[in-house]
Amino acid sequence: MFLGMFLLRKVAIALATMLAVSFLIFLALEVNVEDVAVKVLGQYSTVEQRAAWLAQNGYNDPFLLRYVRWLGQFVAGDWGMSTFFRAPVVDMVLPRLAASAILAGGALLVIVIFGLGLGVLAGMRPGSLLDRMISVFSVVTTSIPDFASAVFLSGIFVFWLGLLPGASTMISGLSLAELVLPVSVLGLYSMGYLARVTRASMVDVMGTHYIRTARLKGASMGRIVLRHALRNALITPVTVIMLQLPWLLSGVIVIEVFYAYKGFGTLLYDAALNQDIYLIEACAMISVLVVVLSQILSDLLYGWLNPRITLGARA
Amino acid sequence: MKDYKTLSGAPLHPEAKALTKRLAEGQIDRRGFLRAMAWLGVAVGGASMLGGKALAEEAPKDGGTLRFACQIQEITDPMMTNWIEASNLFRNSLEFLTYVDENNITHPYLAKSWTPSADLTVWDFELDERAKWSNGDAFQPEDVIFNIERWIAPDSQSSNKTAFGAISRVEKTGDHGVRITLSRPMASLPEQLYSYTCPIVHRGFKGNWPADPVGTGPFALVSHEVGRQSVFRKRPDYWGTPARLDEIQYIDLGPDVTTHLAALSSGQVDVIYRATIAEYDLMKSLPNLQILSVKGANTIVLRMQVDQKPFDDIRVRQAVVLAANNQQMLDIAYRGQGDLGANYHVSPTQADYFSLPPIARDVEKAKALLAEAGHADGIDIELTLGNTQGKWEQDTAQVLQQNLAEAGIRLKLNVLPASQYWPIWNKVPFGLTFWAHRPLGTMTLDLAYRSGGSWNESRFASPEFDAALDKAMAVVDPEARKVAMQEVERILQDNAVMVQPFWAERLSAAAEKVRGFVLHPSDYFRMDGVWIA
Numbered sequence: 001m002f003l004g005m006f007l008l009r010k011v012a013i014a015l016a017t018m019l020a021v022s023f024l025i026f027l028a029l030e031v032n033v034e035d036v037a038v039k040v041l042g043q044y045s046t047v048e049q050r051a052a053w054l055a056q057n058g059y060n061d062p063f064l065l066r067y068v069r070w071l072g073q074f075v076a077g078d079w080g081m082s083t084f085f086r087a088p089v090v091d092m093v094l095p096r097l098a099a100s101a102i103l104a105g106g107a108l109l110v111i112v113i114f115g116l117g118l119g120v121l122a123g124m125r126p127g128s129l130l131d132r133m134i135s136v137f138s139v140v141t142t143s144i145p146d147f148a149s150a151v152f153l154s155g156i157f158v159f160w161l162g163l164l165p166g167a168s169t170m171i172s173g174l175s176l177a178e179l180v181l182p183v184s185v186l187g188l189y190s191m192g193y194l195a196r197v198t199r200a201s202m203v204d205v206m207g208t209h210y211i212r213t214a215r216l217k218g219a220s221m222g223r224i225v226l227r228h229a230l231r232n233a234l235i236t237p238v239t240v241i242m243l244q245l246p247w248l249l250s251g252v253i254v255i256e257v258f259y260a261y262k263g264f265g266t267l268l269y270d271a272a273l274n275q276d277i278y279l280i281e282a283c284a285m286i287s288v289l290v291v292v293l294s295q296i297l298s299d300l301l302y303g304w305l306n307p308r309i310t311l312g313a314r315a
Numbered sequence: 316m317k318d319y320k321t322l323s324g325a326p327l328h329p330e331a332k333a334l335t336k337r338l339a340e341g342q343i344d345r346r347g348f349l350r351a352m353a354w355l356g357v358a359v360g361g362a363s364m365l366g367g368k369a370l371a372e373e374a375p376k377d378g379g380t381l382r383f384a385c386q387i388q389e390i391t392d393p394m395m396t397n398w399i400e401a402s403n404l405f406r407n408s409l410e411f412l413t414y415v416d417e418n419n420i421t422h423p424y425l426a427k428s429w430t431p432s433a434d435l436t437v438w439d440f441e442l443d444e445r446a447k448w449s450n451g452d453a454f455q456p457e458d459v460i461f462n463i464e465r466w467i468a469p470d471s472q473s474s475n476k477t478a479f480g481a482i483s484r485v486e487k488t489g490d491h492g493v494r495i496t497l498s499r500p501m502a503s504l505p506e507q508l509y510s511y512t513c514p515i516v517h518r519g520f521k522g523n524w525p526a527d528p529v530g531t532g533p534f535a536l537v538s539h540e541v542g543r544q545s546v547f548r549k550r551p552d553y554w555g556t557p558a559r560l561d562e563i564q565y566i567d568l569g570p571d572v573t574t575h576l577a578a579l580s581s582g583q584v585d586v587i588y589r590a591t592i593a594e595y596d597l598m599k600s601l602p603n604l605q606i607l608s609v610k611g612a613n614t615i616v617l618r619m620q621v622d623q624k625p626f627d628d629i630r631v632r633q634a635v636v637l638a639a640n641n642q643q644m645l646d647i648a649y650r651g652q653g654d655l656g657a658n659y660h661v662s663p664t665q666a667d668y669f670s671l672p673p674i675a676r677d678v679e680k681a682k683a684l685l686a687e688a689g690h691a692d693g694i695d696i697e698l699t700l701g702n703t704q705g706k707w708e709q710d711t712a713q714v715l716q717q718n719l720a721e722a723g724i725r726l727k728l729n730v731l732p733a734s735q736y737w738p739i740w741n742k743v744p745f746g747l748t749f750w751a752h753r754p755l756g757t758m759t760l761d762l763a764y765r766s767g768g769s770w771n772e773s774r775f776a777s778p779e780f781d782a783a784l785d786k787a788m789a790v791v792d793p794e795a796r797k798v799a800m801q802e803v804e805r806i807l808q809d810n811a812v813m814v815q816p817f818w819a820e821r822l823s824a825a826a827e828k829v830r831g832f833v834l835h836p837s838d839y840f841r842m843d844g845v846w847i848a
Contacts, residue, residue, distance in 0.1 A: 042738075085541045086389060151573075158577045159601065166577020167568050167584075171544055260568040260578070262543060270542055273734045 010299065014292035021288045022074070026067050029277055033059040039277045040083050074285065080278030084270060089282045092267065097249070097286060099170065100256070100263035103186070104248035106179055110187030111194055111244065116237060118191070119198020123233070124225060126203045134195060141192035150185045150258045157181065168259040182259045186252060190244055198237045205233040235305050242298035250287040321356045322428030323441055328355040329433055330791045337792065346418065347666050347793030350754075353421040354502050354791060356429045373830065379847040380562040381829070384575045385588035387567040389541050391523050393514045394466055394473040397737065399751055399838045400588060402511035404539070404565060407547045407842055408449070408530030409514035412440060412459065413505045417609070417835045419666065419754040421505045425454065425515055425531065426493075435500035435789060442491040447554045448517055450529045454554075456487040461518040463495070475512050477762055477769040500789035502796075503755055510758070511839060533558040533843045542567050547842075559831075559846035570733070572705070573597070579604065579824060585847070586825040586832060591705030592649050598824050607823040610654070611752035611836030612662035612759065615708055617698065617715065618773040618813040623744035625696065630688040632811035635696075636674060637681040638722035639715055645817035648710035652822075656815040659804040660763065661756030664818070664836070666793055668756060669801040671808055681722040693723030700728065700747035701736020704819075708747055711816060741772035748772060752821075752836040756800060757788045764807060773812045780806045 030036055036059065037050035045053075054060060058069065073079075079089035122134040144152075158166040158181075168178040205211060206229055214224050249264065256265035264283070271279035319335070321327060331352060338348040349359045388401040393409060396402050414424040426440040446454035463485045466475035484496040495504070507513075517529040528536035533555065534547035545565040549558050566584060568575050572594050575587040580601050590598055598606050619626035619635065626632050641655055654663060657673040685694060698715070702708045709730055716726045731739075740748050753759045761784060762768055766776035783806060787799035825832050831844045 084389065087541075154573075154577050158581050159597070162581065164581065165583050166579075166581045167574050169543075169566060169568065169578075169583075171564075171566055257569050258571060258574060260571075260574050266569065273732045275735070 006299075007296070010296045014296065017292055018285070018288055019071075022071055022285060023067065025281055025284045026070060029281060030066065030070070031063065036277060039275050042083075070281075074282075079282045082271075082276050082279045084274040084276040084279070089278050092279070093264070093282050093286055096262065096264045096267040099261070100249050100252065100265060102174070103179065103182055103252065103256070103261060103263055104245070106183040107186035107190070107248055108241070108244070110183055111190045112241060114187065115191035115194030116198050116234075118195040119237065120202055120225065120230065120233070122195065122199040123202025123206060124221065126199075126206075131199070134199070138192035138195045138199075141188045142196070144189070146185050146189045147254050147258065149188055150181070150255060153181055153185060166259075168261040170262065178259075182255050182261055185255055186248065194237055194240050194244075197240050198233065201233040201236040202229065205229045231305055235302065238298065238301050238305060242294055242301070245294040245297075246287070246291040249290045250283075319352065319357050321430065322358050322423055323356060323430050323439070324428075325356070325430045327357065328431060328791075331355050331357055334792060337794070343793045346420075349420050350418075350506075350666055351502075351791050351793055354505055355431060356505070359420060359422075373848060375559055375830065375846045376848065377559050377846070378561050380564060381560050381586065381842070381845060381847060382564045382566055382584040383586045383588070384566055384568045384578055384584040386570075387539070387541055387543055387545050387565055390525050390539065392473075393516060393524055394462075394471075394475055394512050396512055399511050402514070403588075403838070403840045404545050404547075405514055405524060405530070405536075406511075406532070406839065407534035407563065408528055408532040408536050409516060409524075410446075410531045411513055412508045412515065414841070415506055415509040415754055415837075415839075417833050419506070419836075421509070424509075425459075426505075426508075429505055431502075431504075435502055435504075435791070436497045438495045438497070438504055439488060440493045440495065442493065443554075444491050445554045446531050447552075448529055448531055449535055449550060449552075450517070452517065452529075454515075454531055455518070456489075456491065456493045458515055458518045459493045460485050460487060461520070462513075462515050466513070472769075473512055474762060474769050475510070477765065478507060478510060478512075478758070499785055502789060502791045503757065506754055507758060509839070510753075511837070534563065537562075556843070558843040560842065563842055576601065576824065579826060582826070584826075585829050587823060589704070589838075590822045590824055592652055592707050592819075592822070593705060595650070595652070595822065598822075601824075603827045605825045605827060605829065607825060607832075607834040609821045609834045609836050610664055610818070611821055612665050612756075613749070613752050613819050613821050613836075614656060614660070614662070614815055614817065615704075615711060615747055615749050615819070616660060616763075616813045616815045617712070617745070617747045619811075620744045620772070620774045621776075621810070621812065622774045625688075625690070625694060626744060628688045629811060630684040631690070631694065634681040634684040634688070634722060635719065635724065636811045636814055637677045637684070638719045638724060639814040639816065640676050640718045641673070641814070641816040643718065644711045644714045647714050648707050649817055649819055652820045654818040656817045657808065658811070658813055658815045659808040660750070660759055660813065660815050661800065661804055662752075662818050664752075665754065665756045667787065667796045667800045669797045669804055671801070671804050674808065678722050681724075685723060690723075693725055695725045695727065696745055697727040697729050698745045698747060699731065699736070699739070699743040701731045701733045701740075703733040703736055704749045707819075708749070712747055715814065715816075741770065746772065751838060754837070757784060757803075760784055760803060760807070761788070764812070775807075775810065775812050777806060777810070780810075 033054055037054050041049055041053055077090055082089050118134045122131040157164040164180055165178050168182050211229055214228050253265040253269050256263045257269050268283045271283055334348055334351055337343045353359045386400050388398050390401050393405050410425050412426040414422045425443055425446055427443040428441045430439045466473055467479055467482055481497040481499045481501050482495055483498045486494050488494045525539040533550055533553045535550050537546040537548050539545045547563045549561050568578055572590055576594055578584045579587050619632050636658055645653055645655055661668050698712055700708050700712055712728050719726045762770045764775045766781050783802040787803050790796040790799050823834055828848045830846050830848050
C-alpha cells in the first residue's frame with residue numbers, strides 16, 4: 001500500500017478515535033449544565049447569576065447541539081477560559097506541552113541511549129558477567145517507582161550533597177541543572193525496562209541463522225551487531241519507546257508535581273484538582289491526540305525497520 | 316497617666332485611666348494593657364515596649380530580590396479572599412487602616428489615629444495625609460467609605476459583612492477624617508480592621524485587582540500568573556518608609572512541602588510559606604536555615620452541623636466529644652507540638668481567653684448517650700476533610716476514628732484534595748476545617764459561631780451565645796473581657812458543637828541570610844522591613 005494511503009487511513013482512524021473520545025469527554029463534563037455553571041462561576045454565585053450565564057452561553061440548547069458547537073469551537077482553536085488560571089486555555093496548554101516536550105526529549109534521550117545501549121551490550125553475550133550485571137541493574141531501576149526514586153535522588157543530590165537544585169520550575173528560563181533530576185528519574189524508571197526488552201530481542205536475533213552465517217564469514221562482532229542484528233532487534237524496543245512517548249508528553253504527573261515542573265502533567269493535575277472544566281477538556285483532547293499521533297509514528301517506524309511489514313496491513 | 320498620649324492628641328478615653336491603675340496594681344499584664352490601650356487610640360510604640368528581643372545589631376541593607384515559595388492563587392476582589400496566602404501578595408501593594416504586629420498590638424497605618432467615644436460606638440479615624448495611591452491620586456476619606464460600604468452592603472458576600480455587622484454608618488468628617496458609627500460597642504474595632512479581607516482598595520476599584528493593581532503600599536504588582544509566579548517591585552514614590560528589597564518574587568512550587576524545602580536547601584527560594592510537623596526533622600537536619608515557629612490560635616475544628624441529622628441531636632454530638640481523645644490526637648498527629656484544645660475554639664494565646672476545664676473523656680457515658688438517642692447499636696457517621704494544611708489533618712481524623720470506635724461510633728473518612736474541600740467546607744454535616752489565628756477569641760467566634768454568620772460552618776444558632784458575645788466584645792479591660800468570655804466559651808462547650816483537639820504550632824523556614832522576616836501568628840507577612848544580609 002502506498003505511504004499516502006496508509007497515512008490517510010491512519011489519520012481517518014485517529015480522527016474517528018478523537019471524535020469518539022471528545023464525545024465521551026463532553027458527556028462526562030458537560031451533561032449537567034448546573035455543575036458547569038457552578039464550576040465556572042464559583043460556589044458563591046447565586047442561582048440567578050448561574051441561570052443568566054447558562055442562557056447567555058447557550059447552555060439551554062439540546063445536548064447534541066451544544067456538543068457540535070463545542071467541537072467546532074475546539075477545532076477552531078477556541079478552547080475557552082480557564083476558571084482557575086483565568087487565562088485562555090489555548091494560551092496555557094501549548095506552552096505547557098512544549099515544556100513537557102523538553103522534559104520528555106531529555107528523558108527519551110537518556111532512555112534510548114542507555115536503555116538500548118545496555119540492552120545490546122547484555123544481549124551480545126547472554127550469560128556473561130556484563131549481561132548479569134546489566135540485568136540486575138535493569139530489574140532494580142524498573143522495580144523502583146518514579147516517586148520513590150525522586151525522593152532518593154533528591155535526598156542524595158539536593159539535601160545531602162547539595163549539588164543540584166531541588167525544584168525545576170524553570171521560572172527564570174531553561175535551566176539544564178533543573179532538568180537533571182526529573183530527567184534522571186524518568187530515565188532510570190524506563191531505561192531498565194527498555195534494556196531488558198532490547199536484551200531479549202537481541203538474544204533472539206543473535207541466535208538466528210543469518211547472524212551465524214555472518215560469523216562464519218568472519219565478520220567482526222561490531223559489524224555483525226551494527227549492520228545485521230540491531231535493525232531487526234529494534235522492532236520490539238521501538239514499540240516500548242513509542243509507548244513511552246505519550247506517557248512522557250502528557251502523563252508525567254507525579255514527577256512534574258514533585259519537582260514543581262510547570263509542564264503538561266502539572267497543568268492536568270491542577271485542572272483536575274480545581275475542576276477547571278475547559279482546561280480538563282483541552283488537556284484530555286491533547287492527551288488523546290498525542291496517543292494517536294505516536295501510534296501513527298510507531299507504525300511508520302516499524303515499516304522502516306522491517307520492510308517486510310506492509311504499511312496498512314491488517315493485524 | 317501623664318506618660319500616655321493619644322495618637323490624635325484628644326483626651327484619653329475614660330477606660331485608659333482604669334487600665335493604667337489595674338496595671339499598676341498588677342491585675343493585668345503589660346501585653347494586655349498595651350493592647351487595650353492601642354484599641355483606645357493611645358500611642359503605645361513598638362514591640363520594644365514589651366521588652367522583646369532586639370534584632371541583631373546589623374545595619375540593614377537595601378536592595379536585592381527575595382524569592383518566596385507559596386501558592387500563587389487567584390486574586391480578584393481582596394474583600395472576598397478566602398486564603399491568607401493570597402492576601403500576603405496584595406499586602407505588598409494594598410494597605411490597611413491599622414496594623415497589628417506579631418504581639419497583637421495595634422499600630423497606626425493608613426489611619427494615623429483613632430478616637431472612640433466613651434461608649435465605644437462612635438469611632439473617629441484620622442487618615443494619614445501623606446498617603447498616596449500609586450496612580451498619583453491622594454488617599455481620601457472617600458476611599459475608606461467606599462471600602463466599608465462595599466463590605467457591609469446587603470449583597471456583600473465578604474466575611475467582612477459579618478465581622479463588621481455592627482457598623483451602622485460611615486461618614487466623612489473632614490479632609491482626612493472618617494467616622495464609623497456602630498450599633499453596638501466594639502472595643503477591638505481597630506484590631507479587626509487589620510483582618511486579611513480588609514485592605515483598602517482605591518475608590519475607583521472595579522472588582523479585579525490584578526487587572527488594575529492600584530495601591531498605596533510600598534511595592535507595585537509587576538505580574539501575577541496563577542499557579543506560577545507573582546512579582547512585586549519596590550515603589551520609589553512610596554509615601555511612607557521605603558521598603559528595603561528591590562523585588563519580591565513569589566514562586567508556586569506546588570503542594571509538596573518537601574519540594575519547598577528542597578528548593579530552600581538548594582538556594583532557589585529564600586523563604587517558604589509553611590512547613591508542617593511532618594517536615595520538622597528534615598528542617599532540623601538542614602544547614603543554613605532558620606526554623607521559624609510561633610504559637611498562636613491556629614487550629615482544626617471537627618465541627619458538626621447542629622441542624623443536620625444525626626447531629627441535630629445534642630446527645631450524638633456529646634457522645635462524639637466525650638469519646639474523642641484530644642491529648643492522643645495532639646501527641647500522635649502533631650507530635651505534641653502544640654497546646655491541648657478544649658472544644659470551645661478560644662486559645663490560651665488569645666488575650667480574651669478564659670480557661671474552662673476540659674471535658675474529661677468518658678467512653679461509657681458516650682455509649683449511654685448514644686443509646687438514649689436511639690443508637691444503641693452504634694452509629695455510622697462520615698467526616699469530610701481536605702488536608703488543607705497538610706497530612707496531619709488526616710492523621711488527626713484517623714486517631715479520632717479509633718477513639719470513636721470504642722464508643723460504637725463508626726466513623727468513615729472522606730478525604731478530598733484541599734481545593735475540593737474549600738468549596739464545600741461549610742456545607743458538609745461533619746467536616747474538619749482549619750481555622751487561622753486571630754488576635755482575639757471574639758474575632759473567631761463572631762465569624763464562626765454567631766447566628767447566621769457568613770462563616771458559621773456549624774450552623775450553630777443561639778441568641779444566648781450571641782448576647783454573651785456582644786457583651787464580651789464591648790469590654791476593653793482585658794481581665795473583665797476574660798470574665799465575660801467565660802459565658803461565651805461555656806455555651807459553646809456545653810452545646811458540643813465541635814471537637815477541637817489542639818492548637819497547632821505554626822512552622823516555617825527561611826534562608827540564613829534573610830533578616831527581618833517575622834512569622835506573624837496570623838500569617839500576615841509584611842515585607843517592607845525584610846532585607847537580605
